[in-house]
Amino acid sequence: MKRFLSQLGWPIGVFVVVMVAWHLATKVFEIPAYILPDPLRVLGAGLEKRANLFSAVRISAAEAGLGFVASVVGGVLVAFVLAQSVVIRRCMFPYTILLQTVPILAVAPLILMWFGSGLRSIILIVFIICLFPIIANTTQGLISVDRNLLDLFRMGNASRAQTLSKLRFPHAIPNFFVGLRISSGLSVIGAFTGEMFASSSAVGEGGLGYSIIYANSQLQTDYLFALVIACAALGSCFFFTVVFFEWLFLHHWHASAMRPDPE
Amino acid sequence: MTAPLPTLAAIEVPGPGTRPFVSVTGLTKRFSNGVTVLDDVSLDLARGDFVSLIGPSGCGKSTLLKLVSGLSPASGGGITVDGMTPENARELMSFIFQDATLLPWRTVIGNIVLGLELEGGTTRSQRRAKAVELLGLVGLSDVADHYPRQLSGGMKMRVSIARALATRPKLLLMDEPFGALDEMTRDHLNEELLRLREEQKWTALFVTHSVAEAVFLSTRVVVLQAGPGRIRRDIAIPFPFPRLPDLRSDPAYLDLVGQVSQALRDICIGPKGGET
Ligand SMILES: Nc1ncnc2c1ncn2[C@@H]1O[C@H](COP(=O)(O)OP(=O)(O)O)[C@@H](O)[C@H]1O
Ligand SMILES: [Mg+2]
Numbered sequence: 001m002k003r004f005l006s007q008l009g010w011p012i013g014v015f016v017v018v019m020v021a022w023h024l025a026t027k028v029f030e031i032p033a034y035i036l037p038d039p040l041r042v043l044g045a046g047l048e049k050r051a052n053l054f055s056a057v058r059i060s061a062a063e064a065g066l067g068f069v070a071s072v073v074g075g076v077l078v079a080f081v082l083a084q085s086v087v088i089r090r091c092m093f094p095y096t097i098l099l100q101t102v103p104i105l106a107v108a109p110l111i112l113m114w115f116g117s118g119l120r121s122i123i124l125i126v127f128i129i130c131l132f133p134i135i136a137n138t139t140q141g142l143i144s145v146d147r148n149l150l151d152l153f154r155m156g157n158a159s160r161a162q163t164l165s166k167l168r169f170p171h172a173i174p175n176f177f178v179g180l181r182i183s184s185g186l187s188v189i190g191a192f193t194g195e196m197f198a199s200s201s202a203v204g205e206g207g208l209g210y211s212i213i214y215a216n217s218q219l220q221t222d223y224l225f226a227l228v229i230a231c232a233a234l235g236s237c238f239f240f241t242v243v244f245f246e247w248l249f250l251h252h253w254h255a256s257a258m259r260p261d262p263e
Numbered sequence: 264m265t266a267p268l269p270t271l272a273a274i275e276v277p278g279p280g281t282r283p284f285v286s287v288t289g290l291t292k293r294f295s296n297g298v299t300v301l302d303d304v305s306l307d308l309a310r311g312d313f314v315s316l317i318g319p320s321g322c323g324k325s326t327l328l329k330l331v332s333g334l335s336p337a338s339g340g341g342i343t344v345d346g347m348t349p350e351n352a353r354e355l356m357s358f359i360f361q362d363a364t365l366l367p368w369r370t371v372i373g374n375i376v377l378g379l380e381l382e383g384g385t386t387r388s389q390r391r392a393k394a395v396e397l398l399g400l401v402g403l404s405d406v407a408d409h410y411p412r413q414l415s416g417g418m419k420m421r422v423s424i425a426r427a428l429a430t431r432p433k434l435l436l437m438d439e440p441f442g443a444l445d446e447m448t449r450d451h452l453n454e455e456l457l458r459l460r461e462e463q464k465w466t467a468l469f470v471t472h473s474v475a476e477a478v479f480l481s482t483r484v485v486v487l488q489a490g491p492g493r494i495r496r497d498i499a500i501p502f503p504f505p506r507l508p509d510l511r512s513d514p515a516y517l518d519l520v521g522q523v524s525q526a527l528r529d530i531c532i533g534p535k536g537g538e539t
Contacts, residue, residue, distance in 0.1 A: 148364040151334050155358045156381035166377070170368045253368045253410045
């Protein structure tokens with residue numbers, strides 16, 4: 001745990017340095033505030049509109065979080081089915097790749113048409129964006145078990161359920177977390193994309209994506225920056241929550257979990 | 264000190280009418296790609312035998328073990344273990360692989376209880392007690408709660424041996440279990456293996472590339488040739504048990520090591536000529 005926290009020291013240091021440099025740059029080069037506002041102004045705008053900002057963060061976090069959790073459940077179920085046989089994989093895997101290759105921007109209008117604007121459609125978009133990395137990585141983990149270990153279980157007359165629970169599932173956990181890491185970042189992007197299409201425009205209901213578009217149209221560059229930073233912070237929160245759980249589950253035995261290294 | 268000279272009396276000969284414990288007759292294995300890996304292999308093991316298989320790479324030693332364990336089906340011929348088909352005799356057998364094949368997410372104790380867990384019919388505390396007893400036998404009591412990544416190669420192999428013995432097997436199948444270890448560790452584990460054998464009286468079918476190891480451990484050394492795999496020689500090693508480390512400097516032992524090495528060389532420059 002200590003080690004985990006000490007890993008955060010360096011990135012925080014970098015953040016401080018960048019902020020100071022940014023502040024000095026706006027002063028030295030006299031950059032106008034509507035192009036690049038001073039970080040102190042950004043902070044000020046964020047504090048002034050904190051009610052809006054927090055509600056935007058809360059809404060986006062809920063969309064991204066719910067979509068992400070749904071994709072974890074759905075992705076693991078699909079991976080479980082795919083892992084059952086080579087025939088199933090041959091038949092189905094090409095279709096899961098479609099999730100990755102068809103741009104979400106192309107599908108979003110359809111989703112909007114079918115499900116209307118609002119939370120449901122946004123969560124669905126997050127779900128679709130997050131699904132593939134979880135399916136692909138978890139399936140890989142379930143099927144890439146060492147031949148000798150499988151033989152060991154066969155020698156012990158292990159049932160299919162035993163082989164699954166005592167061998168395939170634990171073996172798949174590191175891969176599963178690789179998928180989670182990727183999808184945790186994608187979930188915020190998904191919520192953002194979803195809001196561009198499907199956000200309900202009533203005051204106080206828009207998430208970060210909606211608020212950014214709005215702030216941009218109003219030329220509120222300082223608030224826009226505050227929103228962008230909030231977006232990055234939200235994504236990092238998701239990512240590091242996943243990394244923390246990964247560490248919690250794997251640090252006893254798995255080499256990659258001994259140091260949380262973001263990809 | 265010298266070990267007693269080989270005598271006929273020291274060789275275990277099953278009495279007439281005694282059924283061999285493991286019986287392999289006219290065994291053939293052809294893979295789906297059409298390559299015949301084993302051709303008409305016949306081999307009997309009496310109860311208590313320790314038979315080593317030695318031969319050039321690719322001559323089918325691992326394949327033979329897989330067939331005896333029932334992990335892979337034979338293409339022809341028959342195998343019985345204690346009168347049963349290999350599949351039905353699995354409860355009597357344990358397999359030890361070259362790499363220790365431990366579950367990395369389980370502690371040493373957790374790995375040792377695996378076989379008992381799969382078998383069922385024991386409580387958690389019974390299994391743990393059994394594992395603790397075995398850890399004592401293989402000298403690993405100190406690392407019971409360590410994870411495999413914290414262990415050396417030799418220690419991992421001890422865990423693997425303890426795991427195999429936990430289910431009280433009558434037949435141990437070992438595929439180059441010490442192949443990846445340095446010579447000192449290997450010699451040490453050889454002696455431990457024989458000590459465990461004295462206590463537990465299992466029968467062993469053991470694959471190795473080391474002639475010295477094969478002669479030290481075995482009641483018989485079977486030399487296989489490649490392309491297709493056939494039994495070339497079956498050499499009795501008549502030294503009595505328990506065998507002590509100084510057997511390794513005994514002239515009679517060195518003589519047998521020489522004989523087996525010669526048999527191996529004969530194969531490599533055999534009738535077909537060239538290395539296999
Ligand atoms: N599943 C398989 N399919 C086809 N050929 C195989 C398979 N397994 C092993 N072989 C071939 O059988 C031969 C014997 O293999 P193996 O029993 O592993 O040899 P050894 O253990 O004596 O080195 C090798 O030539 C190998 O390529
Ligand atoms: Mg082999």
